[in-house]
Amino acid sequence: MAIRDLFQSELRVVNLGLPMFKQSLDRCGVPAIDVDWRPPVEVDAQALAAVTAAAAVIERANEKAIQAILNGRPFLIGMAQARDVIPGMTPETILHAGPPITWERMCGPMRGGVIGALLYEGMAATPEEAERLAASGAIRFAPCHGHQAAGPMAGIVSSSMPVFIVCNEDRGNLAYATINEGLGKVLRYGAYGPEITARLRWMEQSLYPALARAIKRLGRIDLKNLIAQALHMGDEVHNRNRAATSLLFRQLAPAIVRGEPDAEQAAQVLEFLNGNDHFFLNLSMAASKATLDAARGHAGSSIVVAMARNGADFGIQLAGTGDAWFTGPAPVPDALYFPGFTRDDANPDIGDSAITETNGLGGFAIAASPAIVQFVGGTASDALRYTRRMYEITAAENNVYQIPALDFRGTPTGIDVRKVIERNILPVIDTGVAHKKAGIGQVGAGIVAAPVKPFEAALLGLARAVAPCPAQETL
Amino acid sequence: MTVQGEIRTGLYFDSVTLMLVGRDLLAIEHVADAAAVMATRENKAILRASGLWTGPFERAGDTDLILAVKAETAAAAAAALAAAAGRLQQARTRRETGEQQLPASIESAVRALPGANVALISIAGRYAAEPARQALEAGLHVMLFSDNVPLDSEIALKRLARQKGLLLMGPDCGTAILDGVPLAFANAVNRGDIGIVAAAGTGLQEVSSVLSNQGAGVSQAIGTGGRDVKREVGGIMFLEALAALRDDPGTRVIVLISKPPHETVLRRIGEAVAGMPKPVIAAFLGADEDTVRQYGMIPAATLEEAALMAAAISQGRRAEDVRQFLEARRRGIREEAARFTGSGKYIRGLFSGGTFCAEAQLIFRTLGVDNVYSNVPLAPFAPLADVWKSQGHTLIDLGDDAFTVGRPHPMIDYALRNRRILEEAGDPETAVILLDVVLGYGSHPDPAGELVPVIAAAPKRVAFVCSITGTPQDPQDRGRVETALAAAGVRVFPSNAAAAEFAARIAGARGAR
Numbered sequence: 004m005a006i007r008d009l010f011q012s013e014l015r016v017v018n019l020g021l022p023m024f025k026q027s028l029d030r031c032g033v034p035a036i037d038v039d040w041r042p043p044v045e046v047d048a049q050a051l052a053a054v055t056a057a058a059a060v061i062e063r064a065n066e067k068a069i070q071a072i073l074n075g076r077p078f079l080i081g082m083a084q085a086r087d088v089i090p091g092m093t094p095e096t097i098l099h100a101g102p103p104i105t106w107e108r109m110c111g112p113m114r115g116g117v118i119g120a121l122l123y124e125g126m127a128a129t130p131e132e133a134e135r136l137a138a139s140g141a142i143r144f145a146p147c148h149g150h151q152a153a154g155p156m157a158g159i160v161s162s163s164m165p166v167f168i169v170c171n172e173d174r175g176n177l178a179y180a181t182i183n184e185g186l187g188k189v190l191r192y193g194a195y196g197p198e199i200t201a202r203l204r205w206m207e208q209s210l211y212p213a214l215a216r217a218i219k220r221l222g223r224i225d226l227k228n229l230i231a232q233a234l235h236m237g238d239e240v241h242n243r244n245r246a247a248t249s250l251l252f253r254q255l256a257p258a259i260v261r262g263e264p265d266a267e268q269a270a271q272v273l274e275f276l277n278g279n280d281h282f283f284l285n286l287s288m289a290a291s292k293a294t295l296d297a298a299r300g301h302a303g304s305s306i307v308v309a310m311a312r313n314g315a316d317f318g319i320q321l322a323g324t325g326d327a328w329f330t331g332p333a334p335v336p337d338a339l340y341f342p343g344f345t346r347d348d349a350n351p352d353i354g355d356s357a358i359t360e361t362n363g364l365g366g367f368a369i370a371a372s373p374a375i376v377q378f379v380g381g382t383a384s385d386a387l388r389y390t391r392r393m394y395e396i397t398a399a400e401n402n403v404y405q406i407p408a409l410d411f412r413g414t415p416t417g418i419d420v421r422k423v424i425e426r427n428i429l430p431v432i433d434t435g436v437a438h439k440k441a442g443i444g445q446v447g448a449g450i451v452a453a454p455v456k457p458f459e460a461a462l463l464g465l466a467r468a469v470a471p472c473p474a475q476e477t478l
Numbered sequence: 479m480t481v482q483g484e485i486r487t488g489l490y491f492d493s494v495t496l497m498l499v500g501r502d503l504l505a506i507e508h509v510a511d512a513a514a515v516m517a518t519r520e521n522k523a524i525l526r527a528s529g530l531w532t533g534p535f536e537r538a539g540d541t542d543l544i545l546a547v548k549a550e551t552a553a554a555a556a557a558a559l560a561a562a563a564g565r566l567q568q569a570r571t572r573r574e575t576g577e578q579q580l581p582a583s584i585e586s587a588v589r590a591l592p593g594a595n596v597a598l599i600s601i602a603g604r605y606a607a608e609p610a611r612q613a614l615e616a617g618l619h620v621m622l623f624s625d626n627v628p629l630d631s632e633i634a635l636k637r638l639a640r641q642k643g644l645l646l647m648g649p650d651c652g653t654a655i656l657d658g659v660p661l662a663f664a665n666a667v668n669r670g671d672i673g674i675v676a677a678a679g680t681g682l683q684e685v686s687s688v689l690s691n692q693g694a695g696v697s698q699a700i701g702t703g704g705r706d707v708k709r710e711v712g713g714i715m716f717l718e719a720l721a722a723l724r725d726d727p728g729t730r731v732i733v734l735i736s737k738p739p740h741e742t743v744l745r746r747i748g749e750a751v752a753g754m755p756k757p758v759i760a761a762f763l764g765a766d767e768d769t770v771r772q773y774g775m776i777p778a779a780t781l782e783e784a785a786l787m788a789a790a791i792s793q794g795r796r797a798e799d800v801r802q803f804l805e806a807r808r809r810g811i812r813e814e815a816a817r818f819t820g821s822g823k824y825i826r827g828l829f830s831g832g833t834f835c836a837e838a839q840l841i842f843r844t845l846g847v848d849n850v851y852s853n854v855p856l857a858p859f860a861p862l863a864d865v866w867k868s869q870g871h872t873l874i875d876l877g878d879d880a881f882t883v884g885r886p887h888p889m890i891d892y893a894l895r896n897r898r899i900l901e902e903a904g905d906p907e908t909a910v911i912l913l914d915v916v917l918g919y920g921s922h923p924d925p926a927g928e929l930v931p932v933i934a935a936a937p938k939r940v941a942f943v944c945s946i947t948g949t950p951q952d953p954q955d956r957g958r959v960e961t962a963l964a965a966a967g968v969r970v971f972p973s974n975a976a977a978a979e980f981a982a983r984i985a986g987a988r989g990a991r
Binding site: 004005006007009010012013014015016017018019020021022023024027028030031033034035036037038039040041042043044045387388391392394395422425426427428 | 490492540541580581593594595597599608613643656719722728919953
């Protein structure tokens with residue numbers, strides 16, 4: 004609006020700073036809005052300048068990355084054992100949640116999960132033997148994220164474990180996730196021993212074949228559609244998967260029964276699904292992983308394609324900086340603790356499940372899931388506030404995932420690390436909390452902010468990626 | 479005495495809210511000193527210097543909030559900290575209640591307020607350029623109230639604004655009136671056909687108030703920030719605003735207000751005025767009148783004169799009438815000053831408006847008063863050895879950085895000036911205490927309530943002289959303020975120029991004795 008036109012218009016004012024100026028405008032009856040401004044995260048000024056200077060390049064790359072995310076079409080297409088499908092998977096490989104980590108630095112639950120997996124694989128006869136093997140260097144530890152997979156909590160995947168195969172039909176890329184074992188003494192919280200081995204064995208020998216047959220019979224299951232429906236039914240598909248699990252159950256049940264000659268076997272499989280409200284979580288993660296992996300490789304993009312924790316470090320990856328991890332210490336969540344547990348019992352944040360937030364779900368979609376906020380002591384309007392806040396740091400609104408309470412506005416999607424730094428607003432993650440001792444299980448849940456360090460590091464990494472190459476010296 | 483503190487991570491409040499919280503803490507029993515500040519390097523230095531330091535503050539950073547209390551007992555300190563937490567919570571809730579959620583960026587604000595056309599930015603200067611740029615990119619005009627914005631940022635922002643055909647008012651722009659709406663520190667003035675461009679905020683307030691009190695009115699009043707007319711910025715916004723007023727059918731008379739622009743800028747202004755079909759009155763305080771006249775502008779020696787002439791032209795009266803009126807009043811002031819019988823020797827001018835302090839010095843200089851000191855001296859006057867202590871005739875700008883670090887502006891918070899008034903009144907050498915009272919939006923809601931008790935507490939031999947900048951439509955109501963001050967024995971003048979002239983005449987008479 005040219006200055007001349009301003010003189011002919013009614014004033015409408017954005018007030019950023021002293022609230023008293025807006026109060027004066029209110030008195031004059033002038034429409035005005037306050038901005039809840041806060042100082043940006045302090046980062047290296049040169050890096051910030053490099054990123055600002057490269058704005059056009061970054062915007063172009065982001066547009067492509069965002070298109071890839073919005074166009075993602077994840078389908079559940081089948082199941083297989085990890086060694087047969089996950090690229091680079093060997094009998095000696097154990098995948099884990101979060102950025103890379105050595106055995107020495109692994110937290111209790113992750114070590115427990117590794118021990119449990121080695122016992123399950125028959126590579127060790129006792130927990131002590133498993134520990135020695137894990138420490139010996141004979142086992143290759145690698146992040147799930149580097150192998151097209153994502154795992155909740157400890158995120159342990161070993162070669163015999165059955166995995167879901169999710170195909171992003173937009174780009175044809177695949178993602179993998181194990182079957183969720185349920186709550187309590189389970190491998191992902193670091194439990195190991197005969198009981199755990201027996202359950203994993205049952206999952207491999209009974210559950211997996213039944214599920215695989217059912218999926219084959221159905222052809223494929225549209226996960227994006229299912230998640231979109233679940234959001235309308237009170238899930239955010241990170242910490243609440245009740246609706247999504249039910250929807251999946253409705254699709255699978257007839258196919259499971261038809262494919263399973265023994266009625267008791269079929270009943271056991273159905274009971275297992277029905278008994279675990281989080282059964283869908285691993286699929287929600289695989290769907291998110293398949294979607295976000297398609298956004299990788301756009302040089303200069305500042306869009307986050309992974310947020311993951313290994314119980315020691317919190318790491319993120321950007322669409323425009325290749326496989327680099329940007330990390331900082333994983334915080335101990337300020338959560339609501341179950342009766343009998345306190346913050347002292349909590350393990351630092353762990354799990355790949357923040358891939359859901361990265362994909363515009365979980366904490367970013369929590370306005371769709373007021374029950375979760377109530378569960379951790381908040382109100383329905385808190386839930387709206389969390390989601391609204393996330394629009395400040397994202398590049399897009401989802402074209403399929405919607406929030407009914409926000410008049411079906413698309414969920415905030417595609418975290419832009421530049422906005423995180425500039426607006427000093429950190430991604431909100433709707434997370435479970437593991438006991439720091441292996442095998443005890445979940446001790447709390449909460450809505451927590453991601454730590455700032457990984458984002459500072461990512462901005463510096465982005466600055467290096469977009470900085471013009473220093474001129475080659477000619478001899 | 480014990481010092482206790484608290485660090486709140488990730489909490490941000492604007493400086494005025496924090497200062498008000500700090501002031502409330504001081505009112506708590508057994509509390510000796512207190513502060514609520516963001517943990518910037520500067521603020522941390524202030525805390526250290528004022529003995530409000532505790533070790534843990536070391537690790538607090540720019541985005542952390544520090545609460546610090548010095549109290550007689552640990553219990554009192556703890557109680558004060560709890561009270562501060564409560565006050566901050568209140569401030570937070572007031573801004574964000576129930577379902578209402580404030581946007582956190584210009585981008586979302588524009589989404590939340592469709593058709594937004596102006597961004598008013600008043601955050602700390604070193605952060606202000608980026609949101610200002612974003613506002614311009616979003617097509618909004620910007621009023622940048624913040625000071626301490628780097629010069630190169632100002633130039634870049636103004637170039638961007640010019641390219642987009644937008645206003646970038648400021649930085650350090652305290653006042654504007656657009657489409658009849660007062661922005662930041664501005665007065666409720668009549669709407670009319672007088673357009674104003676000002677590189678001096680209180681100057682704009684004075685001119686718009688005086689002409690409004692004459693029955694004339696303002697079409698648009700645009701602030702540019704004081705640096706705009708310096709060589710480096712080159713008058714980018716001054717010229718843009720002037721061109722906009724030239725093209726504005728609602729503007730028939732134009733007033734320009736500034737300290738003397740750099741000669742290159744003055745030339746460019748002159749070129750712009752040359753083809754101007756509307757009369758242009760220039761109050762370039764301290765500039766050579768002949769030069770101004772050569773460039774086709776009507777020079778005004780004071781803000782008041784500029785306002786009176788603009789009102790006269792707007793109302794179809796002759797400029798000559800204004801000269802006659804001022805001449806007559808000059809005689810009246812001289813006679814009244816000659817009758818002045820108070821004791822003491824010196825004038826002590828305590829100004830909340832920087833432009834008023836400068837204008838008063840010009841008048842003292844013109845009337846040949848010497849032995850004048852200031853914290854912001856105009857040649858030939860000398861700087862004060864210690865800004866906290868007056869010497870000779872002293873004219874102080876209390877809005878200067880030396881006084882406002884960690885404190886609200888003296889137009890909002892009278893505490894500092896009130897203390898200084900009592901100090902000056904206790905000095906047997908003080909004859910007259912000269913004050914300005916600035917009304918309008920943003921300013922203190924009850925200046926008479928602040929000043930009257932202080933004046934009553936001062937020794938009767940000291941005379942109080944004061945100007946009021948503002949209108950009867952202002953939230954404070956000029957008439958009410960004037961009546962209250964007059965009843966307290968203050969000699970109230972309608973303009974800063976008149977009050978300063980009266981004081982200068984008294985000074986002259988004292989000096990001659």
